[in-house]
Amino acid sequence: MFTVDVxxxxxxxxxxxxxxxxxxxxxxxxxxxxxxxxTGTDGPARRPRIAVLLFDGVxxxxxxxxxxVLCRVPGASMLTVGKRTGPVRSDNGVLTLGVDHTLRDVxxxxxxxxxxxxxxxxxxxPAMIGWIQQLHRRTTWTVSVCTGALVLGTAxxxxxxxxxxxWGVQTQLAQFGATFVPHRFxxxxxxxxxxxxxxxxDMALHLAAKLADDRIAQALQLTVQYDPQPPFxxxxxxxxxxxxxxxxxxxxxxxxx
Numbered sequence: 001m002f003t004v005d006v007x008x009x010x011x012x013x014x015x016x017x018x019x020x021x022x023x024x025x026x027x028x029x030x031x032x033x034x035x036x037x038x039t040g041t042d043g044p045a046r047r048p049r050i051a052v053l054l055f056d057g058v059x060x061x062x063x064x065x066x067x068x069v070l071c072r073v074p075g076a077s078m079l080t081v082g083k084r085t086g087p088v089r090s091d092n093g094v095l096t097l098g099v100d101h102t103l104r105d106v107x108x109x110x111x112x113x114x115x116x117x118x119x120x121x122x123x124x125x126p127a128m129i130g131w132i133q134q135l136h137r138r139t140t141w142t143v144s145v146c147t148g149a150l151v152l153g154t155a156x157x158x159x160x161x162x163x164x165x166x167w168g169v170q171t172q173l174a175q176f177g178a179t180f181v182p183h184r185f186x187x188x189x190x191x192x193x194x195x196x197x198x199x200x201x202d203m204a205l206h207l208a209a210k211l212a213d214d215r216i217a218q219a220l221q222l223t224v225q226y227d228p229q230p231p232f233x234x235x236x237x238x239x240x241x242x243x244x245x246x247x248x249x250x251x252x253x254x255x256x257x
Contacts, residue, residue, distance in 0.1 A: 047075055048110035048211050051135065054082045054099050055128070057118030059091050061197045062145040066113055066204035068224050073211050081106045083128065091117040103131040108138045111207070115200070116146030116166060123154040133157075141207060143192040145200035152191065153178060161188040166196035167237045168249055182236070201226055 050070050052063055071078045082088060082099035089096060112135045122128050132155045136142045144152050149165035152158050153176025163178040163186055164170075170180045185194040185203035194203035205226070209217035221227075234240040240248065 048073065048140070049077050049079065049108070050111040050113065051079045051081050051101075051106050051109035052113045053115065053122075053128075053132070054080050054088050054097050055117075055119075055122050056088045057091050057121060058088060058097065058115050059117035059146060059197060060095050060097065062115030062117060062148065062200055063097065063113070065198065065200040066115075066143075066145060066194075066207075069201060069204035069208055069220050069226075070111070070113075070211075072220055072223055073208050074216065076211070079106055079109070083125075103127060107134070109135055110140045111211070112136060112139050112142045114142075114144040114148035114151050116144070116148040116150075116196075119147045119151050122151050129155050139190065141190050141192060141210065143194070143203060143207060145194045145203065146196045149173065149178075149193045150176070152176075152193070157191060158193075161191060162186050163188060163191070163193040164195045164199075165193060168196075168245075168252070182238075198228075 052067060054063060067078065070076060079101050080097070080099050081101045081103060083103060085099050085102060087096040087098055112132065114132065129151075132151065136155070136157055142152065142157065144165075146166045147169055149158065149163055150169065150172055153173060158173065159177035161178050162181045163173055164181050164183055165173055167182070170182075173180045183195070184199045185192055185206060187206070192203055192207060194200045201224070205217050205221055208220050234244055237245050
């Protein structure tokens with residue numbers, strides 16, 4: 001891991017020497033000297049501080065897709081937050097993600113990101129819902145991906161707003177007083193909701209432009225080489241039709257788990 005990381009840094013430095021790095025520096029949003037990117041201990045000069053909620057049952061791409069974009073916003077500090085530090089399992093029980101900070105450790109953030117997955121445990125947990133409500137009072141942006149919107153709804157944050165979520169649970173938004181909009185992401189005030197899984201990358205690029213500027217966001221899109229050209233055109237329920245919709249839900253939830 002260390003060797004690969006060093007090689008990648010070398011490549012990026014070489015690219016910067018060709019002008020990319022100079023462009024980032026010219027924006028005036030480079031990370032402040034001495035900033036601790038993990039904990040944000042450098043004080044008020046550090047920005048933005050981005051908290052990613054992790055929990056057992058999380059869908060990895062919901063968190064990792066936006067993370068790969070937002071962690072590269074100049075000056076950003078990223079915090080993974082959960083009920084306890086240590087590993088959490090993905091929705092299929094195969095992958096493990098790491099939590100570095102407890103809910104008690106993190107009392108504010110500029111951005112709160114709530115990914116989706118099997119979110120019923122989060123919805124039923126007063127401590128986690130209370131933490132989301134508390135952080136939202138001070139965030140600049142509160143964002144969700146996929147079924148993470150249902151968590152925001154449980155916290156009472158979507159009432160009266162336009163929002164989106166995974167197509168298979170879109171009708172559930174109504175119980176939280178939200179109006180479903182079939183877009184890749186929807187910005188309503190300081191809340192941004194993204195549709196399913198890969199839509200989190202679209203949302204993160206939009207958010208990066210808000211946190212920095214369009215030029216930075218465009219460079220970040222190139223950084224992660226996000227230029228989707230899928231071999232099929234069935235990425236939305238309207239295009240896929242009923243038969244593929246049923247199959248998609250079976251693949252998402254094998255055995256009715």
